[in-house]
Amino acid sequence: MSYDALIIGAGHNGLVAACYLARAGLKVCVVEKNNWIGGAAVSRELYPGFTYSNCSYVSSLFRPEIMRDLELSKHGLQILPYEGGAMFTESGGYLGMFRDHDANRREMARHSKRDAEAYDRYARDILRHCRFIRPLLMRRPPDPASFRPRDLAELAWLGKQMFDLSEMAMYDMIRFWTMSIADYLDEYFENPVVKAYQAVGSIIGTALGPMSPGTAYVLLHHAMGDVDGNVGAWGYARGGMGSITKALAASLRAAGGQIRAGVAVEQVLVRNGRAVGVALANGDEIRASRVVSNMDVRRTFLRHVAEKELPGDFVKRVKAFKTRGSSGKLNIALDGLPRFTALPEGAPNVKGDMHFTDSIEKMEAAYDDWKDGRFSREPFQDVMIPTLIDPTMTPPGKHFMSCFVQYAPPKIEGRDWTDADRDAFGRACLDQIERAAPGFKNLVLHVEVRTPRELEAEVGLTEGNIFQGELTFDQLLFNRPVPGYADYRSPVRDLWICGSSTHPGGGVMGAPGRNAAAEILRDMKLPAKDMSDAYAVL
Amino acid sequence: MNALTHYETPLLQTPFHARTSAANKMHSWGPWAGYASVLTYEDLAMEHSSIRNAASVYDLCPMVKYRIEGPEAMAFLNRLTVRNVAKLSVGGVQYTVWCDDAGHLIDDGTLFRMSPDRFRLCCQERHLPWLLDSAYGFDVAIREETEEVAALSLQGPTSASVLAAAGSDVTGLKPFRMADFAFVGGEVTISRTGFTGDLGYELWTVPELALPLWDHLFAAGAQHGLRPIGSDALNIARLEAGFIITGYDFTPAPQCVREDRLRSPVEMGLGWLIDWEKGHFTGRRALLRAKPKWAFVGLEVDGNIGAEGAILYHDQKTEVGMITGACWSPTLKKSIALAQVQAAHAAGGNLWAEIYALRELHYAKMMMRARVVDRPFFQTDRRRATPPARF
Amino acid sequence: MPMPSFDALIIGAGPNGLAAAHRLQSAGRKVLLLEAGVPGGGAAACVPLAEGFAPQPLAHLSLNLDPRVAHGVELARHGLRWAAPDLATTALSPTGGHLRLDGPAGAALQGAVSEADRAAWAALRARLMRFAAVLTPLRQMPPPRLARGAGNPMLKLAMVGLKARMMGKAEFRELLRMFLTNVHDALNDELTDPLLKGALAFDATLGTWLAPRSPNSLLLWLDRLSGGVGGVQGAIGLPAGGMGALASTMVAAVQAKGVSLRSNARVARVLVEGDRAAGVVLDSGEEIRAPLVVSSLSPKATLLGLVGSRHLDAGLITRARHLKARGGAAKLHLALRGLPDFRGADPKTRLVIAPSEEAVERAFNPVKYGQVPEAPVMEIILPSAFEPGHAPAGQHVLSAIVQYAPHAPKDPEVARAVLLEASLRQLEAHAPGLRSLILKADMLMPYDIEARWGLPGGNWHGGELSVEQMLFLRPLPGLAQYATPVEGLWLASVGCHPGGGISGSAGWNAAGAIMGVGK
Known part of the structure; x- marks a missing residue:
C-alpha cells in the first residue's frame, strides 16, 4: 500500500492540506498518534454530558475560502458569532463590550469620554493594517536572498503593496509592526481599563508582555480574521472547536482520503535524500511518495527525522526556533451559570470574553513571572462561556467555561511541571474567577487543567506553544520557520511541512495547510482543483 | 450615564422623544449618531412641501456639540479650522471645516460664538480626541455637551411668523446671527441658520425645556402650516440647497480606511472657506502644496429617475466619478445630484450617469446626460431677506 | 554697537x-x-562633584x-x-572570577570561559561586527524617505544593499532574521557563560529603554557596534582629560x-x-x-x-x-578618598557589573512600573586611575552608568535615595570597603539629567x-x-x-x- x-x-492544517491534495486526485492518508483527531482544534467529553473545546476555543482566523472550497458547512460546520465581553476591574466595576457601535461608545464613555471618541480612529488604523496583511496570508513568502524569478516577482509584489500606501501610511505601518501594544495604545487612549481591554489580543499565546516591542503585531494577528466579513470579530464553532476538524475529516473522506488515528509515527523514512514514507512506533511502515508533516518544525526535524539527513545549519536553526509556551487552559463543567456581580442582571457581556486584569501593568507583571520561570501569581485570563450561545455542548442549564490563561512557562524554574504545580496553577485561576463571581467554585463539577506540559504531551506542541512557534519578526514571513525554508519545503526532498510553524503562523487559520498543499501541487505540476483564489480585499 | 441602558436601550432617545414618537405615525426610525431619529413621520411629500411652503420642525439633538471656552479659544479655533474666526463676532455663526495635517477633511460644522471666549461647535461626527490634541499649547477648555443641549430646526417660509406667534420677535435677526429669548423661566437661543437653504431658524435650549418648547411651537405654528419632518424630507431640501453631509458626500479622514477616498476642502468645493492670510492652521502647508485631484459638483441629470449612487462616465466610456447624493427635486421638478468627479471634469461636458432603476424586480439601466450646474440648485430671496417678509 | x-x-x-x-x-x-x-x-x-575634583560629564566614554x-x-x-583609545572591559564577578574583554568589542577574552563559548563568541562577534559594518553607512547620511521620487541617495542605498547581499546568501538571511530579534535569544542561541552573557547583554541595551528579552533589541547592539574610535570599529575610548x-x-x-x-x-x-x-x-x-x-x-x-x-x-x-523619551539610565558620581579594589580587577578598564543576562532583565522589570531595581547593573570607569587631573592626588573619581532607573517615579526624591543605596550595595559587593572611601556621592536620576542637560525624560538619545x-x-x-x-x-x-x-x-x-x- 503506497500513498x-x-x-x-x-x-486542522494537516487535514486542510490533505483535503486539497485529495481533491486534486492524490491518494492521501493522514496518520494521527492520538485515538482522537483534531490536534488543538478538538472537542472532547471529559465529563459525562459536557463537551469541551479542550485547546483552542474561539474561531476567527479560519479562512472562509477554505470553508467554501472544502464544503465544510455541508459537512456540519457552523461558526457562530458571539456578543459581549467585559474587563472586570479590581474596584468592582467593569468595562463592557457591545456589538453596537454607539452602545459600545457610550460604555467606553463611562470610563473616558475622550477614549470613547478615540475608538473610531483606532479601529480605522487596525483595519488598515488588516487590509495590508490579509492578502499576504495565502501566499508563499518570497526568499529575499534568492534571485529566482518567482521570488523576485513576489518581492516586487510586496514592494508594490507597500508603495501603494501613502508615505505617512507606510511609516505608520512600520511603526505599528515594531511597537509594543502598550506604547501603541498610549497614542490613542488614556484610560487604563480601556487600554487593558484593547491589549488582550496582543499577548494571547505569546511569550511577551504588552510592553514588549512586537506585541502590536500579535494584536493584528488576532484581529485580521473575521466572522461573516466582520473583521476582528470572533465566534464559536457549534459543538466546540472539534467541529472544525470533524468537518474537515468528513470532507477528506468524501474526497477519498483516509485518516488513521492511534497511529504514532516514529521516523520519517528517507532514502537517497528523499522521503519515502514513515516508520510507525509499532514497527510498521507506510510508504508514500511524499510526506507532509503537520507537527511543529522542532518536533518534525529534531525527533522524527534522522539528523544525518539534514544539513547542520538547518538543524541548528530548527533547534533555535523559538517555541516557548506561555499559556495554559482550564476547561470547567459548571452546574449553573456563575453570577459576575459587577455586571447588571441580564447584561449580555457574559456571552463574550471576560478578563480580570484591568491594566497593562498588571498584564506585564504577569509576564515578569513567566520570565522568571513561574506561572503568573495573578494570571491573565480569557474566560468564555460558549454554552450561552451554543447550548448543545452541555445538558440544559449546565455550562461549559473555557479559561485561557497566561502566563504559564514551559518549565517551572528550569524543571518539569509537577501535578502539584499544575493544581496550584489551576487554583490561582479559579480563585481569580471566584473573586469576580462569588459562589462560582460551588458550581464547578469538573476541571481540566492544561499547562504547557499537557499541551505538549497530548497534542505534541513543543513546549506547549499554541502557535507552533512564537510570532516575533525573526520568525515571521520569510523567516518562518527557517530562513530559506519558508516555502513549506524542507532539506529532504518530498518532505514537506504544513503546520502553524510555517507562514502565516498559528491560530486555527488553515492557511499554512492550504499554502503547503498549493506548493505541493505546483511542485507536481498538478492543477489545484477546488482551490479558489483568496477573496479580494475591497 | 447608567450602564444598564447600553443593552436595554441600544439607541438613545432625544429630549423630544415623547413628542416625536407620538407624531411618528409610520414608526419610521433610523439610527443617527446613537439616537433614534425619525425618517418620515407621516408622508414624505407633505413633509418636504412644508419646508418650502410653510414651516417644518426637525429634531436636531443628535448633532454632536462641543463647548470651547477660554482666553485662547479664538486662537485655538483659528488653528483648528480653515476660516478666520477673528471675523466671527459675538452672536455670530460660521459654517466651517477642519482638516488633518495632510489637508484632508475631518468634518464640517457650524461654529457659534456665544461670547468673546466661548464657542460652540456643532458637527456630524465625534472629535473629542482631535479637539483636545489640537488644544495642546492653548489656554482653552473643551467639553462634549451633546446631551446638555436640546435643539430643533424650524425651517420654511412661515418660520419667522411661527416664532412671532410664539412670542419671539426675530425680525431683526440676520442670517448667521443668533439671539437669546426668555422662555418659561429659562432661555432659548435662536440662530438664523439651517440646512434647507430657505428661511429658517435653529432653536437651542436645555433638555428640561424641550417638551414645553415643542408644545409651545406647535401651538403657535398651527396657523402657519407647521409640521414635524423627518430626515428623508430634510435630505431632499438639503440637496436642493446643495449642502453636503459628512459621511455621505465625503468620508471623514479619521474614519477613512482607504486612502484614495480622502478629500481636501478644495476637492469638496469648499476652497472658498480657506483664509490663507490668517496665519497657520492645521493642514495649511499640505493644502498649499496639494494639487486637487477631485472636484465636487452639482449636476442636473436628464430624465426623471433619481441618480443616487450612480457612477459617472466621460463620453459614456471612462469612469470619472460618482454621485454621492441625488433626488428628484419636487421644488425644481428636475433630477439633481451632488457628485465627486475627477478634477479634469469639474467643468462637466460629456458627462453621463449610469442609473439603475429597480422596476418590478428588473433593473432598468440607463445612461443619462449629467450637466454641471451652479449650486445651490434652489435659490430663494427668503433665505437672506431681513426682516423676513410674510412669505 | x-x-x-x-x-x-x-x-x-x-x-x-x-x-x-x-x-x-x-x-x-x-x-x-x-x-x-x-x-x-x-x-x-x-556637573561639579566635590571640592578639588573635576566636574563630571554625563557621557563618560566615547563610542x-x-x-x-x-x-x-x-x-x-x-x-x-586619548587616555585610552581602545578600552578593555572587565566583567566583574562578585567572587573575583572576572572576565576581561580586550580589543574592540571584546575581540579577545580572558578568564574562565569554556572553549566552546570562546569559539561561539568569536563567531557571534564577527557576525555582529559584519552586520554592524553593513549598517554603518546609513549613519552617515540623512535617512531615505519611503516615497517614489523623493530624491533619495539611491546609489548609496544600493551600495548598502549590495554590501549586505555580498556577505553571501546565508549571512544575508541571518541579517534579515536577526535584524529584529532580541539580545536574549541571540546570546542564548550561542553562549552559556552567565558573566559573559551578562556583560554583553548590558552593553547591548545600554542607554535604551529595552531589556535583553525585548524584541528588536539586537538592532541597538548593532548600532552600538557600528561606532568606534579612530577608525577602529567597536572600540571605546577615554579621551585625555x-x-x-x-x-x-x-x-x-x-x-x-x-x-x-x-x-x-x-x-x-x-x-x-x-x-x-x-x-x-x-x-x-x-x-x-x-x-x-x-x-x-x-x-x-x-x-x-x-x-x-x-x-x-x-x-x-x-x-x-x-x-x-524614557530615560532608563542614571549616572552615579563618587568622590573617593582612595582607589577602590574590585577584587583585583584592572582599574584601567571599563568595569561592568552585570552578573548575568537575567540580572540585566530583572533590573529592568521594576522600571516598567516606575520603581527602582534592587540590584542595578552598571558600567564603571575610574578616570583618575588613567591619568592625573581628575581628583586630588591619591584620591579618585568613580563614574558609573546605572541601569535601570525610572524616569518618572511617584516620589523622585525617594527613588533617587533608593537607587543610590542599591547601587552602593552593588558596588560594595564587588569592591569591599568602597563605601568607606566615599567623600561625596551624587546620583543623577533621569529626571535630574532632564533638568541639567535638557534631554526629555533624561533619555540620552533625546528620544x-x-x-x-x-x-x-x-x-x-x-x-x-x-x-x-x-x-x-x-x-x-x-x-x-x-x-x-x-x-x-x-x-x-x-x-x-x-x-x-x-x-
Whole structure:
C-alpha cells in the first residue's frame, strides 16, 4: 500500500492540506498518534454530558475560502458569532463590550469620554493594517536572498503593496509592526481599563508582555480574521472547536482520503535524500511518495527525522526556533451559570470574553513571572462561556467555561511541571474567577487543567506553544520557520511541512495547510482543483 | 450615564422623544449618531412641501456639540479650522471645516460664538480626541455637551411668523446671527441658520425645556402650516440647497480606511472657506502644496429617475466619478445630484450617469446626460431677506 | 554697537550643534552658536562633584565619534588625545572570577570561559561586527524617505544593499532574521557563560529603554557596534582629560573656524514670520534674526517648546508629544578618598557589573512600573586611575552608568535615595570597603539629567532609540531628513537620525542636508 501523500498529524492544517491534495486526485492518508483527531482544534467529553473545546476555543482566523472550497458547512460546520465581553476591574466595576457601535461608545464613555471618541480612529488604523496583511496570508513568502524569478516577482509584489500606501501610511505601518501594544495604545487612549481591554489580543499565546516591542503585531494577528466579513470579530464553532476538524475529516473522506488515528509515527523514512514514507512506533511502515508533516518544525526535524539527513545549519536553526509556551487552559463543567456581580442582571457581556486584569501593568507583571520561570501569581485570563450561545455542548442549564490563561512557562524554574504545580496553577485561576463571581467554585463539577506540559504531551506542541512557534519578526514571513525554508519545503526532498510553524503562523487559520498543499501541487505540476483564489480585499 | 441602558436601550432617545414618537405615525426610525431619529413621520411629500411652503420642525439633538471656552479659544479655533474666526463676532455663526495635517477633511460644522471666549461647535461626527490634541499649547477648555443641549430646526417660509406667534420677535435677526429669548423661566437661543437653504431658524435650549418648547411651537405654528419632518424630507431640501453631509458626500479622514477616498476642502468645493492670510492652521502647508485631484459638483441629470449612487462616465466610456447624493427635486421638478468627479471634469461636458432603476424586480439601466450646474440648485430671496417678509 | 548679522543661528553648543556650526561655517555661512549654559555642552557638559575634583560629564566614554566630524573639525590638530583609545572591559564577578574583554568589542577574552563559548563568541562577534559594518553607512547620511521620487541617495542605498547581499546568501538571511530579534535569544542561541552573557547583554541595551528579552533589541547592539574610535570599529575610548576635554576641543576647533559663540544665551522661542523661521528670541527678550535656524536641542523640546502649536499642525504636535523619551539610565558620581579594589580587577578598564543576562532583565522589570531595581547593573570607569587631573592626588573619581532607573517615579526624591543605596550595595559587593572611601556621592536620576542637560525624560538619545524611532522614523515620520515644516528651521539633535552618543553625526548630516549635499 503506497500513498501519494502521507500527512502526519490530524490537526486542522494537516487535514486542510490533505483535503486539497485529495481533491486534486492524490491518494492521501493522514496518520494521527492520538485515538482522537483534531490536534488543538478538538472537542472532547471529559465529563459525562459536557463537551469541551479542550485547546483552542474561539474561531476567527479560519479562512472562509477554505470553508467554501472544502464544503465544510455541508459537512456540519457552523461558526457562530458571539456578543459581549467585559474587563472586570479590581474596584468592582467593569468595562463592557457591545456589538453596537454607539452602545459600545457610550460604555467606553463611562470610563473616558475622550477614549470613547478615540475608538473610531483606532479601529480605522487596525483595519488598515488588516487590509495590508490579509492578502499576504495565502501566499508563499518570497526568499529575499534568492534571485529566482518567482521570488523576485513576489518581492516586487510586496514592494508594490507597500508603495501603494501613502508615505505617512507606510511609516505608520512600520511603526505599528515594531511597537509594543502598550506604547501603541498610549497614542490613542488614556484610560487604563480601556487600554487593558484593547491589549488582550496582543499577548494571547505569546511569550511577551504588552510592553514588549512586537506585541502590536500579535494584536493584528488576532484581529485580521473575521466572522461573516466582520473583521476582528470572533465566534464559536457549534459543538466546540472539534467541529472544525470533524468537518474537515468528513470532507477528506468524501474526497477519498483516509485518516488513521492511534497511529504514532516514529521516523520519517528517507532514502537517497528523499522521503519515502514513515516508520510507525509499532514497527510498521507506510510508504508514500511524499510526506507532509503537520507537527511543529522542532518536533518534525529534531525527533522524527534522522539528523544525518539534514544539513547542520538547518538543524541548528530548527533547534533555535523559538517555541516557548506561555499559556495554559482550564476547561470547567459548571452546574449553573456563575453570577459576575459587577455586571447588571441580564447584561449580555457574559456571552463574550471576560478578563480580570484591568491594566497593562498588571498584564506585564504577569509576564515578569513567566520570565522568571513561574506561572503568573495573578494570571491573565480569557474566560468564555460558549454554552450561552451554543447550548448543545452541555445538558440544559449546565455550562461549559473555557479559561485561557497566561502566563504559564514551559518549565517551572528550569524543571518539569509537577501535578502539584499544575493544581496550584489551576487554583490561582479559579480563585481569580471566584473573586469576580462569588459562589462560582460551588458550581464547578469538573476541571481540566492544561499547562504547557499537557499541551505538549497530548497534542505534541513543543513546549506547549499554541502557535507552533512564537510570532516575533525573526520568525515571521520569510523567516518562518527557517530562513530559506519558508516555502513549506524542507532539506529532504518530498518532505514537506504544513503546520502553524510555517507562514502565516498559528491560530486555527488553515492557511499554512492550504499554502503547503498549493506548493505541493505546483511542485507536481498538478492543477489545484477546488482551490479558489483568496477573496479580494475591497 | 447608567450602564444598564447600553443593552436595554441600544439607541438613545432625544429630549423630544415623547413628542416625536407620538407624531411618528409610520414608526419610521433610523439610527443617527446613537439616537433614534425619525425618517418620515407621516408622508414624505407633505413633509418636504412644508419646508418650502410653510414651516417644518426637525429634531436636531443628535448633532454632536462641543463647548470651547477660554482666553485662547479664538486662537485655538483659528488653528483648528480653515476660516478666520477673528471675523466671527459675538452672536455670530460660521459654517466651517477642519482638516488633518495632510489637508484632508475631518468634518464640517457650524461654529457659534456665544461670547468673546466661548464657542460652540456643532458637527456630524465625534472629535473629542482631535479637539483636545489640537488644544495642546492653548489656554482653552473643551467639553462634549451633546446631551446638555436640546435643539430643533424650524425651517420654511412661515418660520419667522411661527416664532412671532410664539412670542419671539426675530425680525431683526440676520442670517448667521443668533439671539437669546426668555422662555418659561429659562432661555432659548435662536440662530438664523439651517440646512434647507430657505428661511429658517435653529432653536437651542436645555433638555428640561424641550417638551414645553415643542408644545409651545406647535401651538403657535398651527396657523402657519407647521409640521414635524423627518430626515428623508430634510435630505431632499438639503440637496436642493446643495449642502453636503459628512459621511455621505465625503468620508471623514479619521474614519477613512482607504486612502484614495480622502478629500481636501478644495476637492469638496469648499476652497472658498480657506483664509490663507490668517496665519497657520492645521493642514495649511499640505493644502498649499496639494494639487486637487477631485472636484465636487452639482449636476442636473436628464430624465426623471433619481441618480443616487450612480457612477459617472466621460463620453459614456471612462469612469470619472460618482454621485454621492441625488433626488428628484419636487421644488425644481428636475433630477439633481451632488457628485465627486475627477478634477479634469469639474467643468462637466460629456458627462453621463449610469442609473439603475429597480422596476418590478428588473433593473432598468440607463445612461443619462449629467450637466454641471451652479449650486445651490434652489435659490430663494427668503433665505437672506431681513426682516423676513410674510412669505 | 549694531548686532552683526548672521546667516545661521544654531541653538545648543553640544557635539551636534558644534558639528553643524563647523560644517556650515566652513561652507561660507556666517554662524552664531547660542548656548544656554557654557559651550561644549550637550551630554559632554560637566556637573561639579566635590571640592578639588573635576566636574563630571554625563557621557563618560566615547563610542561613536563620527570620523567625518573628527577629521572635518580637525580634533587631533586642536589637541584631542586619548587616555585610552581602545578600552578593555572587565566583567566583574562578585567572587573575583572576572572576565576581561580586550580589543574592540571584546575581540579577545580572558578568564574562565569554556572553549566552546570562546569559539561561539568569536563567531557571534564577527557576525555582529559584519552586520554592524553593513549598517554603518546609513549613519552617515540623512535617512531615505519611503516615497517614489523623493530624491533619495539611491546609489548609496544600493551600495548598502549590495554590501549586505555580498556577505553571501546565508549571512544575508541571518541579517534579515536577526535584524529584529532580541539580545536574549541571540546570546542564548550561542553562549552559556552567565558573566559573559551578562556583560554583553548590558552593553547591548545600554542607554535604551529595552531589556535583553525585548524584541528588536539586537538592532541597538548593532548600532552600538557600528561606532568606534579612530577608525577602529567597536572600540571605546577615554579621551585625555575626560569627555569634557573632547567637548572643549570641539569648541576650540569651532571657534578657530570663525563661528561666533554666545554663552548664557537661552533661546526662548523660534521667531516665525510668514511661515518661515526668521530668528530666535532669547529668554532675555532679545531678538536675533537670521534666515536659517538650526536646533540641536531635542526635537521634542524644539517642536513643543521653541516653535509651539501655533506654527505647527495638530497632528505633528501630537506625534511630538507621543515621541517616546524614557530615560532608563542614571549616572552615579563618587568622590573617593582612595582607589577602590574590585577584587583585583584592572582599574584601567571599563568595569561592568552585570552578573548575568537575567540580572540585566530583572533590573529592568521594576522600571516598567516606575520603581527602582534592587540590584542595578552598571558600567564603571575610574578616570583618575588613567591619568592625573581628575581628583586630588591619591584620591579618585568613580563614574558609573546605572541601569535601570525610572524616569518618572511617584516620589523622585525617594527613588533617587533608593537607587543610590542599591547601587552602593552593588558596588560594595564587588569592591569591599568602597563605601568607606566615599567623600561625596551624587546620583543623577533621569529626571535630574532632564533638568541639567535638557534631554526629555533624561533619555540620552533625546528620544528613545528603538526601531519605531529609528532611521526614517526618527525623530518622527516626515521629519527624518532634518528639515521641519517651518521653512528655514532645521533639526540637528541626538533626537534625530542616527541618535545619541558624542558623535556629532546628526549635526554633520543636518548641515549637509541644509547645504543640499547630494542633491
